[in-house]
Amino acid sequence: MDERLSRREFILLTAAGLAGFFALWTLLAASGLVPKLFLPSPLAVAEKFADLTQNPFVGFTLQQHLLSSFGRFGAGFVLAAVIGVPLGLAMGWFRWLDGVVSPLFDALRFVAPIAWVPFAALWFGTGIGGPILIIFSGAFPPCVINAYRGAKYVEPRFIEAARTLGASHWQMITEVLLPASVPSIVAGLRISAGLAWQSLVGAELIVASSGIGYLMVKGQGSISTATVMSGMIAIGLVGFVIDLLLRQLEARIHRRRGR
Amino acid sequence: MNAGADRGFRLGVGVATFAALAAFWAAGSAQQWLPAIYFPPPGEVWTAFVQVLVQGYADGRLHQHFLHSCLLVLYGFVAAIAVGVPLGMLMGASRRAEALFNPAFLLVRPIPPLAWIPLAIVWLGLGDGAKVLVIWFAAFVPSVINSYAGVRSIEPHLVEAARSLGIPRAMFWREVLLPGALPLVFTGLRLSLQACWTTLVAGELIGAITGLGHLLYQAGLDLNPAMIVVGMAAVAVAGALTTALLTLVESRSMPWRAR
Amino acid sequence: MKNALRKSTIGVLLGAAFAIAAPGARAQVAEIKVSYQPALYWALPFYVATEKGWWAEVGLKPVFSTFPAGVPQIAASASKSWDVGGTGSVPAVLGAVRYNLLTIGLTNDESVGNALLATAAKADAFMKNPQSIKGQTIVLTANSTGDYAVQSCLARWGLKKTDVTIKSMGQAEIISAMSSNNADLGGLWAPNIYTMEEKAGAKVICSGKDAGAIVPGALVARSEYAKEQPQNVAKFLAVYLRAWKWMGTHRAESVAMMKKFYDVGGVSISNVSMNKEFDTRPVYDLAGQLKVMNRAAAGSDVDKWMTQIAEFMKSTGTMPEVPQAAKYITDDFMKMVDKDPKLKAFANQSN
Structure with a gap:
């Protein structure tokens, strides 16, 4: 909107914003308005964080907890993408399928991933299936919606052109619709990855042996707010990195398509 | 067609x-x-439905759970958009504001709403405040992102034109920024509302007395799948109803958009 | 640890494959899926037996899965996630009603280990005048042994469930809420009781025992599994009993092991509290198990205790009917241990 900032100004303001954030936090912790036990200072949390990466808590170090969380996340996310994207594309292309799936889909959209916890335990147990179902239910909708939009709003002239050239249904899907929907699909995957990662904490409520959500619950159970906050930060950081990577993928695809 | x-x-x-x-x-x-x-077979689900409707279940009858949840969602939603939309628009309109606020926002954004529960309890206790806080976090993020994108999506030449006419700042916001950003702002509100409902269940893990999330939680503890289905259906209906309401507001506030 | 995880996953898969592919084909070492809750007194024998290598001595290879509370544990039995295990008596009854879970023995008598606690500031007043609890809010984990203990305490004081406001949440949330003074009264079980006493100065104002309720912990088995592999169930019991025998005579070593076991479960409590766990929670050896489960005279003790719990659950609206004790409580497997001289000797070995 307004003019671009100079590099110096940008860095200055960013630093000021961050400093303000941490200053507010420190002040609040120091003021005693919230007891220290429940709002440790940033420094105390940083110390705990470092400690957790060195010394195991509830059996494992922070990195190991993250790793096992990551495995669950990956499985749920990949499953959602593998099922959701083709389904969305097909819904965009076949009108009857759209009519069949859309109402179901709209109804289930409001049901929280965590509401699936009891069924997840009932149907799949705790091995790996239960947690995956919960992550899947978080990650699935954006995959479908964006693939659907991508396929539905392909420029009509492309379709006309392909049709006059005598493309078959199959060719139409693989050679016209799919490539045209890629940007939308990738955007959907990015949202989906974010939601999958967020559903993880819910998923780890039903497995009690490892994972970052487990670490947080146990931290809470032993009255260690710093451990809980370290878990939050770890989740936040990894979520941020996942988003960053997918954003780069998105930018690369846009560039290749000459936009 | x-x-x-x-x-x-x-x-x-x-x-x-x-x-x-x-x-x-x-x-x-x-x-x-x-x-x-x-x-659970349909007969059992029907029985569960009648039970919660007539005698009550989990310390309340269905309409009590329903209303209480709607109220919580309303609080969380209104509080989130009251902060989120102005912040997002400000960040969109001013690069200085963006540089200042974005880092802190990026830090908070990827943390799952569920992960705030432990802190919500120790900060705000077991009342509605803690639940609203958790819901607030869920709704805040999409409203900021989309309001920001809404402002950025306004055609630059419109802004240029307004600037060159030298209209006052307040008028510029009212006549150019707000209407221009509104479509995407509403997209954000829609996502926020959905996030409110999916987070409600998590929020009510904090010892609620009535509420649909509490109903679901209690049904989970009783291993009563039929009642879980009733709870899920109720959440879906409530979500669809409030979304319909939002759509109504949307069409009223953007009369220039032919539907 | 990644390896351990992967191994256990593969183990579960292999175990499942085995069970499907080769029923009856007697392998040298039989897989058995054991479930428990981490950092609990009655789960310690599983850890001790594993450290000592006793499972292999009877030809079992345990695959463990752990759960934060009884209800999700019971739910996971429906998907055959585990074969045998230990759990609270309340979830055991719920499991019997919903998924035909069998109660095959007792883990311990945890009447003291389930209690109503109050925050330091309010505890004395409540203890002096329990009637003042009327109108208060109590946080507890619904459908747990802690729930049962709290309700028994209320009943002893002549208070009804409607006299108080009950909010249900997980044990970790209760600890947060009480330690931050957002709740004055909470239902907890050990070792969470000790965490609250040591780190937040809370006090027990009434335990299940004080209220005159017997709160046992249950050893449970999935009924299909028990039918298919009764031998393995008996062996599982023998290992469990031997671990208690050993702990009975090796206190110092047991406490050291408990410390390690609790650490992995994220619980750190003092030595005094750990010793209290041993001192206040009676356990049963083979003879003791057979005695409390003996139905010779008009129903056994266990039948009586579990039926009381079932009645409590009916009163809370969790289940419509009180199940018949004989339908889900069985001493058949304890008897199998008793009749097999080798297993019996094994179960009673104190070293």
């Missing part, structure tokens, strides 16, 4: 889908190839 006919077709297919699914469910339960312990 004729819009009216299309709507009729969609409605028809939608109704047929639900009917087919219900028939499948009823037949499966009657013939027992859908095991009752995994999939």
Whole structure:
């Protein structure tokens, strides 16, 4: 909107914003308005964080907890993408399928991933299936919606052109619709990855042996707010990195398509 | 394509889908190839529905749970957009504001709403405040992101034109920024509302007395799948209703947008 | 640890494959899926037996899965996630009603280990005048042994469930809420009781025992599994009993092991509290198990205790009917241990 900032100004303001954030936090912790036990200072949390990466808590170090969380996340996310994207594309292309799936889909959209916890335990147990179902239910909708939009709003002239050239249904899907929907699909995957990662904490409520959500619950159970906050930060950081990577993928695809 | 006919077709297919699914469910339960312990039969779900409607379940009757949840969502939603939309628009309009606020926002954004529960309890106790806080976090993020994107999506030459005319700042916001950003702002509100509902269940893990999330939680503890289905359906209905309400507000506030 | 995880996953898969592919084919070492809750007194024998290598001595290879509370544990039995295990008596009854879970023995008598606690500031007043609890809010985990203990305490004081406001949440949330003074009264079980006493100065104002309720912990088995592999169930019991025998005579070593076991479960409590766990929670050896489960005279003790719990659950609206004790409580497997001289000797070995 307004003019671009100079590099110096940008860095200055960013630093000021961050400093303000941490200053507010420190002040609040120091003021005693919230007891220290429940709002440790940033420094105390940083110390705990470092400690957790060195010394195991509830059996494992922070990195190991993250790793096992990551495995669950990956499985749920990949499953959602593998099922959701083709389904969305097909819904965009076949009108009857759209009519069949859309109402179901709209109804289930409001049901929280965590509401699936009891069924997840009932149907799949705790091995790996239960947690995956919960992550899947978080990650699935954006995959479908964006693939659907991508396929539905392909420029009509492309379709006309392909049709006059005598493309078959199959060719139409693989050679016209799919490539045209890629940007939308990738955007959907990015949202989906974010939601999958967020559903993880819910998923780890039903497995009690490892994972970052487990670490947080146990931290809470032993009255260690710093451990809980370290878990939050770890989740936040990894979520941020996942988003960053997918954003780069998105930018690369846009560039290749000459936009 | 004729819009009216299309709507009729969609409605028809939608109704047929639900009917087919219900028939499948009823037949499966009657013939027992859908095991009752995994999939509660329709009869049980009906009984559970009547039970919660008439006698009550989890310390309240269905309408009490329903209303209380709607109220919580309303609080969280309004509080989130009251902060989120102005912040997002400000960040969109001013690069200085963006540089200042974005880092802190990026830090908070990827943390799952569920992960705030431990802190919400120790900060705000077991009342509605803690639940609203958790819901607030869920709704805040999408409202900021989309308001920001809304402002950025305004055609630059519109802004240029307004600037060159030298209109006052307040008028510039009212006449250019706000209407220009509104479509995407509403997209954000829609996502926020959905996030409110999916987070409600998590929020009510903090010892609620009434509420749909509490109903679901209690049904989970009682291993009562039929009641869980009733709870899920109630959440879906509540979500759909509030979304319809939002759509109404949307069409009223953007009369220039032909639907 | 990644390896351990992967191994256990593969183990579960292999175990499942085995069970499907080769029923009856007697392998040298039989897989058995054991479930428990981490950092609990009655789960310690599983850890001790594993450290000592006793499972292999009877030809079992345990695959463990752990759960934060009884209800999700019971739910996971429906998907055959585990074969045998230990759990609270309340979830055991719920499991019997919903998924035909069998109660095959007792883990311990945890009447003291389930209690109503109050925050330091309010505890004395409540203890002096329990009637003042009327109108208060109590946080507890619904459908747990802690719930049962709290309700028994209320009943002893002549208070009804409607006299107080009950909010249900997980044990970790209760600890947060009480330690931050957002709740004055909470139902907890050990070792969470000790965490609250040591780190937040809370006090027990009434335990299940004080209220005159017997709160046992249950050893449970999935009924299909028990039918298919009764031998393995008996062996499982023998290992469990031997671990208690050993702990009975090796206190110092047991406490050291408990410390390690609790650490992995994220619980750190003092030595005094750990010793209290041993001192206040009676356990049963083979003879003791057979005695409390003996139905010779008009129903056994266990039948009586569990039926009381079932009645409590009916009163809370969790289940419509009180199940018949004989339908889900069985001493058949304890008897199998008793009749097999080798297993019996094994179960009673104190070293």
